Structure formats: C-alpha cells, structure tokens
Amino acid sequence: xxxxxxxxxxxxxxxxxxxxxxxxxxxxxxxxxxxxxxxxxxxxxxxxxxxxxxxxxxxxxxxxxxxxxxxxxxxxxxxxxxxxxxxxxxxxxxxxxxxxxxxxxxxxxxxxxxxxxxxxxxxxxxxxxxxxxxxxxxxxxxxxxxxxxxxxxxxxxxxxxxxxxxxxxxxxxxxxxxxxxxxxxxxxxxxxxxxxxxxxxxxxxxxxxxxxxxxxxxxxxxxxxxxxxxxxxxxxxxxxxxxxxxxxxxxxxxxxxxxxxxxxxxxxxxxxxxxxxxxxxxxxxxxxxxxxxxxxxxxxxxxxxxxxxxxxxxxxxxxxxxxxxxxxxxxxxxxxxxxxxxxxxxxxxxxxxxxxxxxxxxxxxxxxxxxxxxxxxxxxxxxxxxxxxxxxxxxxxxxxxxxxxxxxxxxxxxxxxxxxxxxxxxxxxxxxxxxxxxxxxxxxxxxxxxxxxxxxxxxxxxxxxxxxxxxxxxxxxxxxxxxxxxxxxxxxxxxxxxxxxxxxxxxxxxxxxxxxxxxxxxxxxx
Numbered sequence: 001x002x003x004x005x006x007x008x009x010x011x012x013x014x015x016x017x018x019x020x021x022x023x024x025x026x027x028x029x030x031x032x033x034x035x036x037x038x039x040x041x042x043x044x045x046x047x048x049x050x051x052x053x054x055x056x057x058x059x060x061x062x063x064x065x066x067x068x069x070x071x072x073x074x075x076x077x078x079x080x081x082x083x084x085x086x087x088x089x090x091x092x093x094x095x096x097x098x099x100x101x102x103x104x105x106x107x108x109x110x111x112x113x114x115x116x117x118x119x120x121x122x123x124x125x126x127x128x129x130x131x132x133x134x135x136x137x138x139x140x141x142x143x144x145x146x147x148x149x150x151x152x153x154x155x156x157x158x159x160x161x162x163x164x165x166x167x168x169x170x171x172x173x174x175x176x177x178x179x180x181x182x183x184x185x186x187x188x189x190x191x192x193x194x195x196x197x198x199x200x201x202x203x204x205x206x207x208x209x210x211x212x213x214x215x216x217x218x219x220x221x222x223x224x225x226x227x228x229x230x231x232x233x234x235x236x237x238x239x240x241x242x243x244x245x246x247x248x249x250x251x252x253x254x255x256x257x258x259x260x261x262x263x264x265x266x267x268x269x270x271x272x273x274x275x276x277x278x279x280x281x282x283x284x285x286x287x288x289x290x291x292x293x294x295x296x297x298x299x300x301x302x303x304x305x306x307x308x309x310x311x312x313x314x315x316x317x318x319x320x321x322x323x324x325x326x327x328x329x330x331x332x333x334x335x336x337x338x339x340x341x342x343x344x345x346x347x348x349x350x351x352x353x354x355x356x357x358x359x360x361x362x363x364x365x366x367x368x369x370x371x372x373x374x375x376x377x378x379x380x381x382x383x384x385x386x387x388x389x390x391x392x393x394x395x396x397x398x399x400x401x402x403x404x405x406x407x408x409x410x411x412x413x414x415x416x417x418x419x420x421x422x423x424x425x426x427x428x429x430x431x432x433x434x435x436x437x438x439x440x441x442x443x444x445x446x447x448x449x450x451x452x453x454x455x456x457x458x459x460x461x462x463x464x465x466x467x468x469x470x471x472x473x474x475x476x477x478x479x480x481x482x483x484x485x486x487x488x489x490x491x492x493x494x495x496x497x498x499x500x501x502x503x504x505x506x507x508x509x510x511x512x513x514x515x516x517x518x519x520x521x522x523x524x525x526x
Contacts (some may be wrong), residue, residue, distance in 0.1 A: 036090065036091070036092040036093070036116075036125070037090065037092060037101070037114075037125040037126055037127070037128065037131055038125070038126040038128060039123040039124070039125065039126065040123055040124035040125075041123065042121040042122065042123045043122055043123075044120060044121060044122075045117050045120060045121060045122035046120065047219060047230065047248075050205075050207075050219065050221055050230050051229075051230045051250045054221060054223075054228040054229050054250065055228070055252045055391070055393065057223055057252075058227060058229075058254050058390070058391060059252075059254075062223070062224070062225045062254060064225075065110065067110060068144065068147070069143055069144065069147075070109065072139055072140075072143055073104060073105060073106050073109045073143075074106050075106070075139035075142075076103075076104065076106050076138075076139050077105070077106050078106075078107070080105070080138060080139055080140070081103065081105035081106070081107070083134060084103040084105075084132050084133070084134040084138060085132065086100040086101055086102075086131060086132055086133075087130075087131060087132065087133055088100075088159055091159060092116060092125065092208075094118075094208055094209060094210040095210035095214065096157065096210060096214035097210050097214065097215075097216045098154065098155045098156075098157065098159060099152055099153070099154055099155070099208060100152065100153055101125075101127075101131065101149040101150075101151070101153075102150040102151040102152065102165075103132055103134075103140060103149070103150060104140075104143065104147055104149075104150045105140075105150065107168065108150035108151065108167060108168055110150075110202055111147065111148025111149060111150065112148070112149055112150065112151060112203050112204060112205065112206055113148070113204065114149050114152060114205075114206055114208070115205065115207045116208055116209070117207050117208065117209035117217075118209065122207055125149070126146075127145075127146060127147055127148045127149055128145070129141070129143075129145060129147075150167060150168075151165065151167035151203075151206075152165070152166055152167075152206065152208070153166075153167075154237075162175075163175045163237055163243070164216070164235065164237070164243065166203065166206065166218070166220075169186070169200040169201070169202045169203075170187035170188055170200075170201060170202060170203055171184045171185070171266070172184065172185055172186070172187075173185060174237075174242075174243040174348065174402045175243075175348065175402075176242050176243070176346075176347070176348025176402045176403065176404070177240060177241050177242035177348065177402070177403050177404040178346035178347075178348070178404055179346065180342075180343045180346035180347055180348070181347075181348075182267070182288040182289075182329065182344075182346075183265060183266060183267035183268070183288045183327055183347065183348065183350060184265070184266045184267075184376070185263075185264065185265055185266070185350060186264040186265075186266060187203070187220065187222050187229075187231045187249070188201055188222060188224075188227070188229070188249075188251070188260075188261065188262070189259075189260075189261030189262075189264035189379060189381050190224065190226055190227070190259070190260060190261070191257060191259050192259060192261050192264070192366050192381070193259075193312050193314050193366035193368070194258055194259060199224055199225055199257075200224065201222050201223060201225075201226075202222065202223070202224065203220045203221070203222055204221050204222065204223050205220065205221040206218060206221075207219040211235075213236075215235055215236050216234075217232070217233070217234050217235070218233045218235065219231070219232045219233075220232075220233075225254070226253060226255055226257045227251060227252060227253050227254055227257070228252050228254065229249060229250055229251035229252055230249070230250050231247060231249045232247070232248045232249075233246065233248075234246045241403070242348070242401065242403040242404065243400075243401075243402040244399060244400070244401055244402075245399065245400040245402075246355070246397075246399050247263075247355075247399065248395075248397050249262075249394075249395065249397065250393055250394070250395055251394040251395075251396065252392070252393060253387065253388065253389075253390045253391070253392075254390055255390055256390065257387070259364075259383060260383065260384065260387055261379070261381030261382070261383060262358075262381055262382045262383070262384065262396050263352045263381060263382050263396075263400075264379060264380070264381035265326065265327045265350050265352070265379070265380045265381065266376045266378065266379050267288045267289040267327045267378040267379075267380075268287060268288040268289070268370070268373060268375065268376050268378060269287040269288070269290065269306040269307070269367075269377065269378050270286040270287055270308060270370055270373050271285065271286060271287070271308060272290055272306075272331075272418075273285065273336075273417065273418065273419050274305055274418045274419065274420050274515070275420070278308050282338075283339050284335075284336055284337065284338060285331070285336050285337050285344070286337070286344060286373050287306065287329075287344065288327075288329065288344065288347045289306060289328060289329050289347070289349075290305070290306055290328065290329060290330055290331055291303050291304060291305050291327075291330060292304040292306065292325065292326070292328070292363070292365050292380050293328045293406055293511075294322060294324075294363050295322055295324045295409050296317075296319050296322050296323065297319060297320045297321060297322055297323060300501070300508045300512050301409040301412065301511040301512070302511065302512045302514050303414065303415045303511050303512065303514065304317075304365060304514045304515065305415070305418045305513065305514070305515040306367065306378055307367055307515065307516055308367070308369065308370055308377070309367050309369055309516075310369060310518070311369060312366065312367070312368050312369070313366070313367045313495075313516065314364065314365070314366050314367075315364070315365045315367075315516075316363070316364050316365075316383070317364075318361070318362040319360065319361075319362070320359070320360050321357055321358040321360075321361075322363060323353070323354075323409075324351055324352055324353045324354070324406075325351075325363045325380065326349060326350050326351035326352055326380075326401075326406060327349070327350055327378065327380055328349045328351075328405070328406060329344075329345075329347045329348065329349050330349075330405065330414070330415075330416070331345070331416075331417075332345050332346075332405075333345060348403070349402075349403050349404065349406060350400060350401065350402055350403075351400070351401040351403060351406045352382075352398055352399075352400060353398060353399045353401065354397075354398050355397040355399055356396065356397040358382060358384065359384060359385065359386070360384075360385040360386075361383050361384040361385045362382070362383050362385075363380065363382060363383075364380065364382070364383045365378075365379070366378070366379040366380075408443065408444075409511065411443065412443055412445050412508060412510055412511050413441040413442055413443030413444075413445050413481070413509055413510040413511070414441065414442060414443050414510070414511055415439055415440070415441060415510070415511065415513050416440050416441065416442045416480065417438075417439070417440040418437075418438075418439055418513065418515065419438040419439075420435060420436065420437055420438075420517070421435070421436050422434075422435070423435050423436045423468070423486040423487070424486070431486075431488070433488055433490070433491065433519070434468060434486045434487065434488045435489075435517055435519060436484070436485075436487075437483075437484070437486070437487060437498070437517070438482060438483070438484050439482070439483045439484075439513055440475070440480050440482050440483075441480060441481045441483065441501075441502055441509075441510045442478075442479055442480045442481075445509040445510065446474075446479070446480075446481050446502070446509060446510075447479065449474070449481075449504070449509075450474060451473055451474065454504050454505060455472050455481065455503075455509065456472065456502070456504065457470040457471065457472050457483055457485060457500065457501075457502065457503075458501045458502065458508070459498065459499070459500045459501075460498070460499040461487065461496065461498055462496060462497060464489070464490055464493075465487060465488070465489045465490075465493070465496050466487075466488040466489075467485050467486070467487065468485065468486035468487070468488050469484075469486055470483070470484070471483075471484055471485070472502055481502060483500060483501075483502060485500075487517055487519075489519045492520070493519050493520070494518070494519075495517070496516065496518075496519060497514070497515075497516050498513075498515055498516075498517060499512050499513070499514050500512070500513045
C-alpha cells in the first residue's frame with residue numbers, strides 16, 4: 001500500500017488539511033496467539049468506561065504532548081519511512097484478524113497507544129525496535145527504545161496485503177470493493193476551511209479486538225484542543241464487495257467550535273472533463289472522487305460535481321437528517337484516466353448512512369485549491385445546526401459503506417458525464433460572455449423515451465444569469481440522454497451556481513446536477 005501525504009501541513013497559511021444498528025459485541029473472542037508485540041499487564045476495558053474518561057478529559061484543560069526527538073523524526077522522511085517494514089513473523093493475530101503496525105516518521109510524529117482486547121481485558125502492545133525491519137542507516141534507529149507506534153493496518157488472512165489502515169490524526173481508510181486505496185474518512189473535523197485554521201484532534205489510544213464472524217472492532221479515544229470523545233467501529237470486510245463500518249461516537253466539547261464536521265470524508269479532485277484545462281498533464285482525468293452525492297430526507301437526490309477552485313469554497317446543503325451522502329467515484333472507465341500505476345478508475349466510493357436521528361444541519365462540502373494529485377483538497381461532512389454545550393454528550397451514529405457505487409436512488413437517471421466549454425456554435429462567432437454546458441444522463445426513468453415524449457430541461461440559475469437555447473435529446477446508439485445549454489452572464493460575474501436536470505410533465509426524471517461555473521476563469525483561457 002502507498003499512502004499519499006495528507007493535506008494537513010501545519011505551516012500552511014490556512015491549516016488545510018445502513019441505517020442498521022451496530023451488531024452485538026462478541027462475548028468470547030479468540031485469545032491472542034504468539035508471536036506478537038510484547039504485552040503489558042491486562043486491565044478491564046469497556047466502551048462506557050472509555051467514554052467516561054473522554055468526558056473527564058473534556059472537563060480538564062488540554063495538555064498537548066509535543067513530539068519526542070523531533071530532530072530524529074524530521075529525518076524519517078517519506079522515503080525513509082516506507083523503507084521501515086513491520087516484520088511478518090511478529091504479526092498480531094486477534095483470532096481471524098491479523099494486525100501490523102506503522103512506525104513513527106516526519107509525517108506521523110505522535111505515538112498512539114495500542115491495545116489488544118480479549119474477554120473484556122485490554123493489554124497494551126509495547127513498541128520494540130526489533131518489530132521492524134529497516135536499513136542499517138535508517139534514522140529510525142536513533143529513536144528511543146519506547147518510541148511507540150504511529151498507527152496500524154489490518155491484513156488479509158494470508159498476509160498478502162492490507163485492506164484497512166489507521167494512520168495520522170484521526171484518518172482511516174480501506175481498499176473498497178475494487179482493491180485500491182483512495183479517499184480517507186476521519187473520526188471528526190474541526191473548523192475545516194475556516195480562515196482561523198483547522199484543528200486536528202488525534203487518536204491517542206486504539207483498542208483492537210475480534211468481533212462476530214471475524215469482524216474487526218476498533219475503539220478509539222480521541223483528544224484535541226476543543227474536544228475529546230470515543231469512536232467504536234465494527235467492521236465487516238467482504239472481498240469484492242467492500243467494507244461496512246458501523247460507527248458509534250460519543251463526543252464532548254471542551255469549548256465552543258465554529259464548525260464541527262461529523263462523519264467527515266477527505267478526498268482529492270484535481271481535474272476531469274469538466275475542467276480539463278486546469279492541468280497540463282498527459283492523463284485525461286485525475287481524481288479520487290468526481291462528485292458529492294446527497295440523498296435528502298425527501299425530494300430529488302443531488303449530484304454536486306467536484307471542482308478545483310481558485311480559493312477555498314464552502315457549499316452547504318441544509319435540511320433534516322439525510323438518507324445519506326458520500327464522495328463518489330462514478331466514472332469507472334480506465335480509458336478516461338489511462339493511469340495503470342495508481343488506478344484512479346478503481347478508487348473507492350464511500351457512502352455515509354445515518355443510524356440515528358441527527359436533527360437538522362447541513363451536508364457541507366469544502367473544496368480547496370490544488371496544483372497536484374498528492375494533496376487531499378476535498379472534504380465533506382455533516383454540520384449540526386445546534387451543538388451541545390461544552391461538557392454535554394453528543395451521540396452520533398452512522399454506517400460507512402466502502403463500495404464500488406452507491407445503490408441507485410429510485411429509478412431516477414444519474415449524471416454520467418459533465419462537460420464545459422466555449423458557448424455558441426461552430427462556424428459562428430463565439431460569444432465571449434457564454435459558457436456551454438453538456439450533461440449526459442442514464443437510468444431507468446429514461447428507458448423507452450424518445451424526442452416526442454416530452455422530456456424537457458429543468459434548469460435553475462441565479463438572477464441576472466441567462467440560460468440560452470436549452471434542449472435535451474436521446475444520444476443515438478445508447479441509453480443516454482444529453483442536456484445542452486449555454487450560460488450567459490454579465491461581465492465581471494464570479495461564480496455561477498447552477499442546478500440542472502431532466503423532467504417530464506413536472507416530474508423529475510433525473511437527479512439534480514449542481515455545480516459552480518467560473519466565467520472569469522474560462523474567459524482568461526480564450
């Protein structure tokens with residue numbers, strides 16, 4: 001597995017970065033066989049006891065723990081870090097769950113206490129340098145003998161590779177249904193995208209145990225300047241189908257926060273056919289996700305095409321608890337990426353399904369500028385309309401589905417391609433104040449319909465923006481329909497937020513396409 005550095009550089013001007021109840025806990029998981037890391041003495045463990053500790057931490061002042069030996073960690077850079085390998089013969093096996101651990105390095109400086117849990121007893125896993133193979137000249141050899149672990153990964157039963165990892169702040173990710181790591185999830189996001197800078201709470205303790213049927217159960221204590229909390233994840237891995245994580249969380253604020261992001265997802269979008277001019281690169285498209293899909297509590301699903309903005313952009317979709325939302329890699333055609341090294345066509349889709357009543361709030365999307373694929377610049381999360389007072393408990397439950405595609409929302413057609421270019425028509429003088437938008441839709445609601453069957457465009461634009469010559473037609477030789485229109489905006493118009501779709505007799509035939517257009521940026525390319 002190769003991890004991309006997360007977009008969380010502390011020195012940046014802004015710190016960037018299904019609805020089923022969780023299954024019952026296993027009563028008598030398998031004991032821990034050897035060999036494994038050294039184990040400390042056992043102590044009683046329960047979710048309630050850990051939550052009580054988190055609540056107590058939130059009532060006390062935050063005491064940051066500075067990294068030990070920062071001058072050594074600085075030398076364990078990206079290349080040096082990935083030359084340090086956990087030894088296969090020291091793999092921890094929690095029944096059917098094989099676990100290995102990550103070493104500290106310049107990008108992962110804070111150790112996380114790791115525990116193995118069996119029969120209600122937790123035993124700390126003790127770091128030892130000989131758990132890792134590393135070059136003789138590795139700077140990691142200069143760390144203290146009790147340096148600690150940076151995180152962990154869960155492997156396939158034959159140890160041929162990993163399918164899940166927890167590494168950095170509160171980040172974690174899996175390989176999804178197609179066997180390729182991509183976007184990440186987080187336990188919590190605090191003040192993401194705000195000028196004040198983002199706060200990154202971190203996992204301080206992680207408890208690992210085997211659940212029913214070989215599931216993995218991960219319970220984590222989280223602490224930061226503004227909050228403390230616990231997260232419990234019961235994880236099922238079905239090769240070829242993806243992973244399902246039933247998540248329970250209990251959160252305690254230390255102080256008010258400006259923006260609390262729950263069930264956050266972090267991804268990368270550089271360019272696609274929508275903004276191909278944004279990058280001089282040999283590949284047609286480069287992104288981990290191409291859209292944010294929202295299934296509201298009622299009404300038409302929204303497909304928000306992702307963008308690479310010139311500045312930080314935050315978009316909110318407000319309402320009651322949604323049926324779900326997620327960052328989706330909908331385009332699965334290798335020909336559209338041509339990358340046989342990192343396989344963007346295989347990157348996971350992650351769908352968040354509430355498992356409790358979240359109340360009112362908003363699905364919030366934060367898009368950040370980027371000039372390269374190594375930076376995660378897309379964040380999506382749920383923002384509650386009201387937050388508990390400091391010290392009060394916030395319980396927040398949901399299920400994460402790491403899949404190929406989100407199940408279709410009813411019979412509505414989906415957006416399968418978004419393209420943007422110069423307005424006007426070939427052979428004629430091109431108007432400089434117009435942008436052409438071409439959207440392709442496909443789905444059961446369009447089956448059997450032809451040009452004479454009353455399929456019409458449904459487009460909403462801001463006041464002062466004109467929609468020119470909108471029309472929809474079936475694409476010959478396919479099951480798709482195409483919606484075409486020009487957007488005419490006054491000089492100096494900044495971002496234009498559009499909604500578009502197909503309808504018939506006042507009934508929606510498609511999900512709603514939502515996207516920001518930037519006439520000024522396109523004007524500069526003419």
